[in-house]
Amino acid sequence: MKLALLADIHGNSQALESVLKAASEEGVDELLIMGDLVGYYFHPDEVLELLEPWKKVIIRGNHEESLAQAITSVSFLEGYEKRYGSGLRIALERLNREQINMLTSLPDKRVFRRGSLNILMCHGSPWDVNHYIYPDAKDEVFERCFESDIDMVLSGHTHYAHSKEINGARFINPGSVGQPRDRSPGAAWALLDTSNGSVTFKREKYDISSVVIEARNRHPELPYLSEVLLRE
DSSP, rough: OEEEOOOOOOTTTTHHHHHHHHHTTTOOOOOESSOOOOOSSHHHHHHHHTTTTSSSSEEOHHHHHHHHHHOOOOOHHHHHHHHHHHHHOOOOOOOOOOHHHHHHHHEEEEEEEEEEEEEEEESSSSTTTTTOTEEEEOOOHHTTTOOOOOEEEOOSSSSSEEEEEETTTEEEOOSSSSSSOSSOEEEEEEEETTTEEEEEEEEEEOOHHHHHHHHHHHOTTTHHHHHHHOOH
């Protein structure tokens, strides 16, 4: 069985489209999505539309948590927008009630079996959706991620693609589809083949310039939104 590992799409529908095209060409059976479908960029409605036909498992990221807070707090939404841009406001404007309820009611983690692998999906860490686990984290941080019968932990949040083997188990972060921060432009994802446990990290090209232009036009006061997509 082939599984596409995705995280941190962040409303970047063009990046997602390139990943899903590649996943289809690879014969992917199912998507595993480690949260943050919304926030930062501007087409969350298109993101959900692109994902609709696929078999998938999704967990909640910190930006889905922020979406839930934004529903009930205007001051929270205003503060978020000053820091991260209008991604959440656009989500609230364009998504219907059913879509918003789906996103805000997602679980923080999921444990399930695919093939011979017991898999745990989380966004930051199994104990905290906002916890960053970077490639250079100490071994004891990675060890804490594994319950007794877990073969693979899938995470997101850092926007850095990396893999770590601990006592025969593996920690995988596929990187960010919509906003990689590891100075390698493109849409990051990973391909997991459950028949042999192999994981292949991938990076898809797409029209980054159009996303950069939209970010600059919408938020000239937040240059990070465009600059991060171009870092090398």
